[in-house]
Amino acid sequence: MDHPDARPVSRRGFLQSVCLVTAAGALTLRDAVSDELPRLDVKDPAAMAVGYVEHASEVNGKKYPAYVQGENCENCLQLQGQAGNNYRPCTLFPGKVVAITGWCSGWTAEM
Ligand code: SF4
Numbered sequence: 590m591d592h593p594d595a596r597p598v599s600r601r602g603f604l605q606s607v608c609l610v611t612a613a614g615a616l617t618l619r620d621a622v623s624d625e626l627p628r629l630d631v632k633d634p635a636a637m638a639v640g641y642v643e644h645a646s647e648v649n650g651k652k653y654p655a656y657v658q659g660e661n662c663e664n665c666l667q668l669q670g671q672a673g674n675n676y677r678p679c680t681l682f683p684g685k686v687v688a689i690t691g692w693c694s695g696w697t698a699e700m
Contacts (some may be wrong), residue, residue, distance in 0.1 A: 628676055635664040639681070639694035648692050656692065663689035666697040 629636050631643060640653050645661040662668050662679065668689070669675035675688040679696045 626676075626684060626686045629679075629682050629687050631661060632683075635638040635682060636693070639693040639695050641687070641691060643691045643692060645692040653694055656696075657693070660692055660696050661689065662687050662691045662693075662696075664699060665692075665695075666699045667695060 598674055629641060630635070631641055633641075640649065642648055645656075645658075648656045650656060662677070665679075667680045668687070669680060671684070674686075675689055677689060679687045680686070681693070687693075
């Protein structure tokens, strides 16, 4: 005998449920990956080579005169990952995350 709440599941309903669960899992995995990556150290030689700072307000304007106030990692084309995270991957520094408030001379305007 069927449970009184048992209803037939349509193929469309089943596929929608699978898609929702898969999408939620992908977002969770992406967040977890960002959270697990180490933060880029400003003293890392690769970071120092491009003047990376965790706060764009700390940019050495004499050394990097091309810096324009308002530029930061969060509005840089190189930033990857999920919006809402304070530290996210950057294509310039594989395996690390950078502060969204940061900046380096690799800053590239979003298109
Ligand atoms: Fe930040 Fe862009 Fe430099 Fe990466 S390339 S550290 S996102 S400014």
